Amino acid sequence: MSSETSSAAAIGDVEGVSLYDVDHPAPVIEPPRKRTAKTPKASRGNFEMYAWLFMRLSGILLTVLVIGHLLIQLVLDGGVSKIGFAFVAGRWASPFWQVWDLTMLWLAMLHGGNGLRTVINDYAERDNTRFWLKMLLYTATVFTVLLGTLVIFTFDPNIR
Amino acid sequence: MATPTLDKTDNAEAGFADSPFITATFRIRRFNPEVSDEVQWQDFQIEIDPKERVLDALHKIKWEIDGTLTFRRSCAHGICGSDAMRINGKNRLACKTLIKDINPDKPITVEAIKGLTVLKDLVVDMDPFFQAYHDVMPFLITKGNEPTRERLQSPEDRERFDDTTKCILCAACTSSCPVFWNDGQYFGPAAIVNAHRFIFDSRDEAGEQRLEILNDRDGVWRCRTTFNCTDACPRGIEVTKAIQEVKRALITRRF
Ligand code: SF4
């Protein structure tokens, strides 16, 4: 399209003299991580599909587990005031509640961790930022999961 | 501002009413790298029949007020897909948007579609968009010998992918997708729609390959079901549904 430089100059020129002209155009702003012909070709593997499925399935399970957990801990039988060392010790004496809490811990941590991974993938622009944010996330997730598992399995009611 | 002159109008109806013209303000996002690296919003007040389209207003501005205003358009009838732009914050085709439908009492904002490099005013670099389109192999792939007559297909088989054949590659959907705004590596809705058109075509034999491409890290699993694409599509394609159908095909293929 033709461009009339005289009237166009009036638009941009605030300070009087413009730094840019036809031969020295201003830099354009490129979007983050633009697709080019060199964009990595499709990799075989179903990780993203399994991650997506896991989010749906763990979500369903977690609704049951978490609502049950909240009911028991906060509503039924005296509510939050009953929670103490003895209450927790009593529950973990039964393998049923151990498994319940363990499943809840693993599913919630992986569900949340995967959710945050997608958020990082969606919003971190630079490859380095992505990498380190994800490393931080994975470390935190693994640490919490292992610590929780350790506590559930090695819990000693006679610790005092 | 110029007084309305009826002889200029190309709208035959305009001659009948007393004065169909209204004064509308178009607030256009201008960028010209040959002048400045700054983006500016510029207001244009024009007298125009509200039954005209935004594209007519842009023409009027370009032809009568400021010849430097730059935008793409070709067919002017909603079929070539070159004039997708963000009008009042929503992606539409300028040639299919009537001024009366977008409240001309307030300034009407017009800007380039998001997520692609703005080259000048309303013109963006479409290369990344078409690269994603190429990457899903949007052409018929078959094995074996070429038949001596056309490849027949039942009306039901044709119906299966009818919706996605309507795409005009305007990029309204892809450039309305928040995942695409932040990460251009995502294929984007338009590429998936065009893959869908062949994946579900009974004559095509490379569906498996295309599914594999979209199973990738930057493929369909990045869709967050925001529905921005379905809202934006000027052809009324159920874009999000097409993406979900590809997801379902990927899952049922495995299990
Ligand atoms: S699916 Fe609709 S919005 Fe997207 S490119 Fe095709 S016609 Fe345009």
Ligand code: FES
């Ligand atoms: S100019 Fe062809 S679609 Fe609008």
